[in-house]
Amino acid sequence: MARIRFVLFMLFLSSLGVKGQQAEKYLSHPLPAGWQEQDAMFQQALPVDDHWWKVFEDVTLDSLIRVAVKQNPSALMAMNRMDMAKANLRIMRAGYYPSLSLDAGWSRQQTSGNTGTGQSQSRVGYFDAGVKMSWQADVFGAIRQRVKAQKESFAASREEYNATMVSLCAEVASAYFNLREAQQELGVLQRNALSQKAVVEITEVRYNTGLVSKLDVAQAKSVYYSTLASIPSVESGIIQYTNALAVLLGLYPQDVASSLENSHPLPDYIEPVEVGVPGQLLLRRPDVRAAERQVNAQAALLGASKSDWLPSFFLNGSLGYASHDMKDLTKRSSMTWSIAPSISWTIFNGGQRLNAVKLQRAQLDETINRFNNTVLTAVQEVDNAMSSYRNSIKQIVACREMVNQGKEAFKLSLDLYKQGLSPFQNVLDAQRSLLSYENALVQAQGYSLICLVQMYQALGGGW
Template sequence: MGLKRITVVLTGLVLCLVFYCDKTFAQQRDNRYLENEMPANWDPDSLFVQTLPIEDSWWQGFNDTLLDSLISKAVENNYDLLMAADRIRQAKAVFRESQAGFYPGVSFSGGWTRQQSSENTTRMPYPIDRITQYASAEASVNWEIDVFGSIRNRMKASKEMYRASREDYNAVMVSLCAQVASGYAQLRTYQQQRIVAEQNIASQKAILHITEVRYNTGLVSQLDVAQAKTVYYSTKASLPALEAAIEQQINGLSILLGLYPSELKPVLITAAPLPDYLKLVSVGIPANLLRQRPDIRAAERTVASYAASVGAAKSDYLPKFYLKGSIGFASREMDNFFNNKSLTYQIAPTLNWTLFQGTQRIQALKAAKAQLDENIRQYNQTVLNAVQEVENAMSGYSGSIKQVVALREVIVQSELTLKLSLDLYKQGLAPFQNVLDAQRSLLSYQNSLVSAQGGALSYLIQLYRAVGGGWLGQ
């Protein structure tokens, strides 16, 4: 009786200690879960509205059917996305496997044995039956009763990892759509720069012809012709680099779409305008990032998984209860096999409590807590990175739009400068150097405008990606 009382008291003390530690650790974990508060609002700007968007197919707002089809093809064929789907299936299988711990294990065994013994090994005064046979069939059950939550916590850990894998899939989806849109935007930027170069080549060729005519009539020296040719051929020399850049962008897009470049090139080689980049963007309030961005949701699920693993490690300190049983038949004679007298059974409730195992369980608990702390910090870092990405994309997009507006006015004045300087040159009232400067400036400003337009589109795509890239799960 004394030993029984001591066992009960020890069990109660251990339970109280474990539950107290669970509560204290949970409070500490909650206090550290978000070390940095989210900003209340983004910096105000007339280009942004802090409300939730309506739909999640954000790329359709560019009104480019070809881009829509490219993203659809990428979602079907991209290998990174398909591998992410495979990881979901793996995590789901692990989760289902952990659920099996709640159910009893049932096994069946049966056999028949016939044996003949040697007559020369016996020294009996009377004859014996040298041939014996034995038949048995038995069904057994082994069931761990999850009193202290060991199985439950491990199942929860695998369940949260399964949920995290789904969020990782969403994150890959967001990244893929953004990469396709960004690659498409860069392709159209290069194509527009090629058009700018070709237009300037045509204009410079006409001006070269004017200088040759004036040289042939003796109005100017050959220097004007040489300078005009220098500008003309330098602009032509920029075309091969642009062509190579266009080819490389098509190759990059083909990888994202899971296609060979030869399949995609006929579709994209023809130049087209940049998609519409001037928009009023719904960015939501900063707190919405916590439920919009898949990477933040995945990090949150991972933290929950490791928190459950800590609970499972603590439950290993406590006893485990098993219910074992079996029922079957055994008989020497098959005629009596299913007779009541051949019935066998066993019922064996069991308690298994490892009181000492070196420091194995202590170190396992420390490792689980360290993993949880690491993932809490990773969660906080993910939130900070998300805020930074949104801020950078917003400032970049706003700056690009302002740059586009300014460059358009610059180009208007640059075109006027070229026209006036060329008119004065034809009249012999100004040197050809003014025309050369105007040509170079116009080409540079036009390229800058196309780059700024492409940059604005890229920043807009980055912004969509930074605030959730489609607001999956809304």
């Protein structure tokens, strides 16, 4: 009966062991054949795998990511966790080998002569030295399965490290684009402030010559000072984004401020993106691969818990020397040895093994459900990022036309006002609108870049 149970158990284990490319068997539903967003902006070629940020052709961004990869604290902690998992794997593999110990010593004892046993008082002393060995034979694979579980856990820690690096590169790129966006917004405010100051001077000239009332001057100044009042908050945002980048790089803010203080235009990137197909996420996204490894590890632990139902075989032995006199310790006649094979089979332990198997099976089901949830989330994130990027491109196109028309409206209204053919209110409206339009364009460009970064991250872009 035990032999039949062992065979069934090994068949069950073989059905659980899977490779990374066979992760589909864990899916509760097949992955869709394509994405919801299907247009010319997205191609079903294999996405760029390494250094996706180089498409922006920004050397500053390239250098920031290189520094972050080397010394970001979160990345270093992920590497530490990977080293710990590797050490645990080596500890578990030690179960394959026997345990050896060396013992040596000297003892001396005296027996009582007044215990009523008829023996006289005596003293005995001897020297001994020897090697002891203990080894558990892995007949039914309990150790092997636990080693396999730890091996899969180590592989999962490597994938978690990769996921940390993918996330880190995306965070650095996002913080960098937020910084550049804030700097561009500051430039928009400063340019509009200069333009509005010129309008104030025009109204003052016209007021001094008696062509308009002082109301025009007051209204022009209100718009001008409103723009100036917006500058400090943007400058504060620039400092905050710089500090955020410094933390991601594992540096202090003063170490990076000088290299980022000069404004730099946002990359003008509006290109088709290679996204592949949903099924490729199983091979590309580190979090999906890590979830799969965790399922494999839990399956191995379930197999190990089942093997605990079967007997364990041990081999113990020793070899050494013992002698009353030190000079006789290494003689052949002083040699001692023993060998003791044994078997241990727990017949009853209050249902502990049965419930241990149930626990491992429930944990396996949990990791499978977690894997499915990870895959569903991955597909959702890619679809969301694709939709956001596509619509952000539409927004940029509309904002550019909006800015062009705003500039034209401001120019025409100012010319008509100078000629006395239009009220000053038209100039005020045109000023406010132009500032709003230019800010909207900068924000749309920054948002589009963030969406693109999020899409590369969702696709599991390599670092």
